[in-house]
Amino acid sequence: MAPRQITPDVSVTNQMDGAALARAASAGYRTIVCARPDGEEPGQPDAAEMALLADALGMAFVHIPVAPGAFDDEAVAQMRAVLDKLPSPILGYCRSGMRAATLWALAEAGHRPFEDILGLAGRAGFDLSAQRPRLAPAPTETDPGSAPAPRVHDVVIVGGGAAGIATASSLLKRRPSLDIAIVEPATCHYYQPGWTMVGAGIFKPETTRHPMAEVMPAGVTWIRQAAAGFAPQMREVMLADGASVRYRALVVAPGLRLAWDAIPGLSETLGENGVTSNYRYDLAPYTYRLASDMRPGRALFTQPAMPIKCAGAPQKAMYLCCDIWREAGILPRMEVEFHNAGGVLFGVPTYVPALMDYVERYGIDLNFGSTLVAVDGPARIATFERKGADGRPERVERTFDMLHAVPPQTPLDVIAASPLAGPGGWIEVDPATLRHVRHEDVFALGDATDTPNAKTAAAARKQAPVVAVNVLAALDGKAPAAQYNGYGSCPLTVERGRIVLAEFGYGGALLPTFPKWMLDGTRPTRRAWFLKDRMLPPIYWYAMLRGREWLCAPEPIAAPPESGPA
Numbered sequence: 001m002a003p004r005q006i007t008p009d010v011s012v013t014n015q016m017d018g019a020a021l022a023r024a025a026s027a028g029y030r031t032i033v034c035a036r037p038d039g040e041e042p043g044q045p046d047a048a049e050m051a052l053l054a055d056a057l058g059m060a061f062v063h064i065p066v067a068p069g070a071f072d073d074e075a076v077a078q079m080r081a082v083l084d085k086l087p088s089p090i091l092g093y094c095r096s097g098m099r100a101a102t103l104w105a106l107a108e109a110g111h112r113p114f115e116d117i118l119g120l121a122g123r124a125g126f127d128l129s130a131q132r133p134r135l136a137p138a139p140t141e142t143d144p145g146s147a148p149a150p151r152v153h154d155v156v157i158v159g160g161g162a163a164g165i166a167t168a169s170s171l172l173k174r175r176p177s178l179d180i181a182i183v184e185p186a187t188c189h190y191y192q193p194g195w196t197m198v199g200a201g202i203f204k205p206e207t208t209r210h211p212m213a214e215v216m217p218a219g220v221t222w223i224r225q226a227a228a229g230f231a232p233q234m235r236e237v238m239l240a241d242g243a244s245v246r247y248r249a250l251v252v253a254p255g256l257r258l259a260w261d262a263i264p265g266l267s268e269t270l271g272e273n274g275v276t277s278n279y280r281y282d283l284a285p286y287t288y289r290l291a292s293d294m295r296p297g298r299a300l301f302t303q304p305a306m307p308i309k310c311a312g313a314p315q316k317a318m319y320l321c322c323d324i325w326r327e328a329g330i331l332p333r334m335e336v337e338f339h340n341a342g343g344v345l346f347g348v349p350t351y352v353p354a355l356m357d358y359v360e361r362y363g364i365d366l367n368f369g370s371t372l373v374a375v376d377g378p379a380r381i382a383t384f385e386r387k388g389a390d391g392r393p394e395r396v397e398r399t400f401d402m403l404h405a406v407p408p409q410t411p412l413d414v415i416a417a418s419p420l421a422g423p424g425g426w427i428e429v430d431p432a433t434l435r436h437v438r439h440e441d442v443f444a445l446g447d448a449t450d451t452p453n454a455k456t457a458a459a460a461r462k463q464a465p466v467v468a469v470n471v472l473a474a475l476d477g478k479a480p481a482a483q484y485n486g487y488g489s490c491p492l493t494v495e496r497g498r499i500v501l502a503e504f505g506y507g508g509a510l511l512p513t514f515p516k517w518m519l520d521g522t523r524p525t526r527r528a529w530f531l532k533d534r535m536l537p538p539i540y541w542y543a544m545l546r547g548r549e550w551l552c553a554p555e556p557i558a559a560p561p562e563s564g565p566a
Contacts, residue, residue: 068421130229160184163446169547170468199287269377296333297401454488
């Protein structure tokens with residue numbers, strides 16, 4: 001990623017290496033600030049090494065290690081000293097640039113109006129509204145504009161997606177008297193697993209969208225705006241309008257960010273020039289149109305580095321398009337390529353043989369370790385990065401007639417900059433109880449957590465009852481009582497009418513819902529298709545979102561064995 005300029009004197013970027021440092025020197029940067037602790041991920045250059053390189057290149061180097069969300073006063077003071085004393089222009093870096101941008105913002109508090117700080121950061125692509133309480137002057141009792149005391153709810157849920165609504169319903173099913181508030185700015189709720197079927201012409205897009213008011217559980221308080229920050233020590237969630245809300249227990253389920261802008265040229269060409277994605281409601285119909293109107297040519301399908309929503313979705317789109325082309329009689333004249341940034345077709349080996357049968361049947365060219373890094377829509381050229389024979393990164397251009405692109409997926413900025421985030425920017429929870437590792441009254445589920453399960457609606461369906469039980473235990477002053485085993489489900493649509501139903505948990509353990517004689521998930525079956533096509537949508541709308549826990553009752557935590565007499 002190229003440096004993002006916040007002011008003429010300060011820019012930020014993502015993780016740097018020696019080559020990036022040399023480019024920074026050539027670009028005229030005079031001071032480098034590393035805002036990342038050493039050892040966060042394999043292959044990350046140590047700050048000491050980078051300092052030596054910077055010195056050799058004639059640049060000052062300062063290391064201000066900040067764990068995600070942990071912007072203490074000492075780190076902010078160090079950054080202020082950099083701004084005051086070291087030569088500019090200054091380039092800060094961390095994993096994504098977010099921590100470096102946040103350090104700059106906090107160091108500028110009191111030196112610039114907070115509206116200017118948020119605006120400058122926002123124009124550089126960083127939403128720092130989570131830091132509003134530290135950037136804005138605190139209201140006083142004599143200030144006539146002072147905000148009223150925040151309302152306190154038993155439970156505040158951040159996010160009105162599948163995970164948040166299901167958790168609210170599960171809580172109310174167990175304790176109808178609870179005072180629950182849901183913080184959610186969207187006016188529509190989407191059944192995202194249905195977009196694969198929309199992209200194949202099987203579902204109408206409007207069947208995957210309901211007004212948010214229709215899925216909000218009766219009796220909850222719907223706060224129709226976004227969360228802007230978290231203050232767990234105060235049991236408080238800051239809102240986008242500057243107000244706040246307090247809680248006895250907090251559930252965080254805001255989802256993740258589809259980083260379309262991380263691939264240069266992609267956002268500008270989505271929905272035209274043959275470029276589409278089933279990861280957006282408005283684009284899935286275009287996928288079907290492209291597949292239906294396709295003439296013999298080249299179709300590229302991409303998958304970014306993990307984690308992503310539904311790791312099978314990128315190849316589901318590919319298989320269904322191939323099935324359409326097979327029926328139309330043009331498949332033998334199609335060049336179909338799957339470019340996967342990872343190293344395997346699917347993360348659970350048990351399901352790979354069935355998928356490989358279809359890869360061979362459709363004549364798909366598999367390209368592992370191949371990452372989409374740029375798109376020129378008008379020229380219909382996609383650029384991929386992969387390791388060359390000498391181990392160094394190389395770029396390869398591929399022309400296309402159709403490109404189904406899946407963007408990198410990252411934590412939301414409001415999460416990555418919060419005290420709830422772990423080293424990767426995701427919410428740091430216990431993988432079994434889904435309780436935050438540092439804040440006992442905070443729970444999280446869905447796509448925003450750091451749990452090593454598949455990020456699917458099926459996972460949220462299993463997680464919601466676990467969180468509901470454990471939230472009630474926390475409200476009652478008790479230890480968590482339910483546990484999540486990592487269950488996720490990926491119905492791999494290998495053709496219209498047949499699905500490989502992958503169901504698995506932590507560590508790739510197989511967790512089939514049905515006995516093998518009824519539904520063998522390791523091979524393509526019509527029964528699994530019937531489940532995906534006919535049963536799962538009503539189960540989602542009328543069971544999961546309403547607290548009916550069919551086949552997903554929470555698993556209790558086994559009590560420790562009592563010790564015998566000494």
